[in-house]
Amino acid sequence: MAAALSNNSYAILGMVALRPMSGYDIKAFADETVRHFWAISYGQxxxxxxxxxxxxxxxSEEAAVGGRQRTVYQATTRGREALEAWLSEPVESPMEVRDEMLLRVFFSDHGDPKDRERLLRATVKRHQDAAARLGDHRPKAASHGPSCRLEVLDFGIAFHRFCADWFSKQLRTSEEAGNHAG
Amino acid sequence: MAAALSNNSYAILGMVALRPMSGYDIKAFADETVRHFWAISYGQxxxxxxxxxxxxxxxSEEAAVGGRQRTVYQATTRGREALEAWLSEPVESPMEVRDEMLLRVFFSDHGDPKDRERLLRATVKRHQDAAARLGDHRPKAASHGPSCRLEVLDFGIAFHRFCADWFSKQLRTSEEAGNHAG
DNA sequence: ATTATCATGTAAATGGTTACATGATTGG
DNA sequence: CCAATCATGTAACCATTTACATGATAAT
Structure with missing residues (x-):
């Protein structure tokens, strides 16, 4: 009996169910779609x-272009059934976040208030940049009309905007407090 | 030369800089404070x-109660300096999210629309529950007045509420579309 | 008595990234 | 000609979790 499929298996299976793709294609597609909540590397x-x-x-199908190797994969009927079954199962693992910035903010009163403000400013910028980067992909994602892909992209954009706004507000409060004190 | 300190090192150092704690205390404290953006296990x-x-x-200091072993750690002056230095350094790694639910939502048009709605409902509930759980810790965190700890907790609550609201909206849209079609 | 909690610790497994090797093709 | 990109693959490494072992104390 082979090992049970992991969420990673389904991530990749889902990709090749959208359209035939090579490993390289999957990586590129994943990087501009699911990267912000599900990173995948070649090693997987x-x-x-x-x-x-x-x-x-x-x-799989060999699809070499000239001497350049290329193997294109697509989901089989059984693959699509497995994907459908997975989508009907209850979700097991909760959302996991790992954020160095929040960790630093958590301890930031152990340091210089200036450093704290710098940290908050950097946090705001990171989330703004993240929202902007996702926004760049929106026209392409929207070109095929509404879809789950677009929905999730829009969530990502809204999510990073929310974070940027939230920390922006904290920063202003922090700066005002600093002005009164200084 | 010892290995450079990781963010994990600073997470733990930061904890024992707040007040003396045992490894067990650190785990318990981490679970009710940083768990939602920085999980830590005993193995670390x-x-x-x-x-x-x-x-x-x-x-460290031995602080056994009866025959029950207990080693309490606290940050040294050098430890506090190291923590301060860390807080002044630029952040290296970006926020990383891994979310099985979003992965499923991303592919959810490959499955039954009913499953999709069930998934969205579960997502809303999870975020609501997460916000509520964090909210439970708020009185305790707020009892010492405003702090970075409270700030980060409030972010967590706001963040999960935002997610719950966002997916709630998607669910309504989905249900309306379903009613028109059916 | 028994269960829950306090408390420390580690070995093995898991999950994932990084770095590298290899080589073709395209565009400047 | 050179750099970028296309393309596949893996070994080593790193981070983290899980599961377990051990044993005391407190609460029911």
Missing amino acids: IYPELKQLEELELVS | IYPELKQLEELELVS
Whole structure:
């Protein structure tokens, strides 16, 4: 019995269910779509594609262009069924966040108030930049009309804007307090 | 030369800079404060405390109660300096999110629309619950007046409320579309 | 008595990234 | 010609969790 499929397996299976893709394509597509809540690296993609093929959930086709190697994968009927089954199962793991900035903010009264403000400013900027980067992909994602992909992208944009606004407000409060004190 | 300190080292150092704590205390405190953006397990805490002690950034004291073992750690002056230095350094790693729900939402048009709605409902509930759980800790966190700890807690609450509201809106849109179609 | 909690610790497993190797093609 | 990009792949590494071992004390 092969190892049970992980969420990563389904992430990759889902990609090749959208349209035929090579490992390289999957990485590029993932980086501009799911990266902000589900990062994937080559070290996961290529071995996973092989496993999915063994399980006959995807099929592969050689599609070399000249001497440049290229293997394109697509989901099989069984693969689509497995994907559908996964979508009907209850979600197991909660959202996990790891944020160095929040960790520093948490301890920031142990340091210089100037550093704290610098930190908040950097946090605001990071979230603004993240929102902007996601926004760049929006026209492309929207070109096919409404979809789950667009929905999730819009969530990402709204999410980072929310964070930027929230820390922006904290920064203003912090600066005002500093002005009164200084 | 010892390995450079990781963010995890600073997380633990920061805890024992707040007040003397045992490894067990650190775990409990972390679980009700930083857990929502920086999870820590015993497998990290105990070895890290030893490393920090070797570097003389924390000191330990035996504080057994009866036959029950207990080692309490606190930050040394050098430890506090190291913490301050860390807080003045630029942040390296970006916020990382891993969310199985979003991954499923992303692919949810491959499945049954009913499953999609169930998924959205579960997502809303999870975020509501997360906000409520964090809210439970608020009175305790607020009892010492405003602080970075309270600030970060409030961010967590606001963040999960934002997510709950956002997906709640998506769910309504989804349900309306379903009613028109059916 | 028994269960929950306090308390420390580690080995093994898991999950994921990084860095590298290899080589073709395209665009400047 | 050189850099960027396309393309595949893996070994080593890193971070983190899980599961377990051990044993005391407090609460029911």
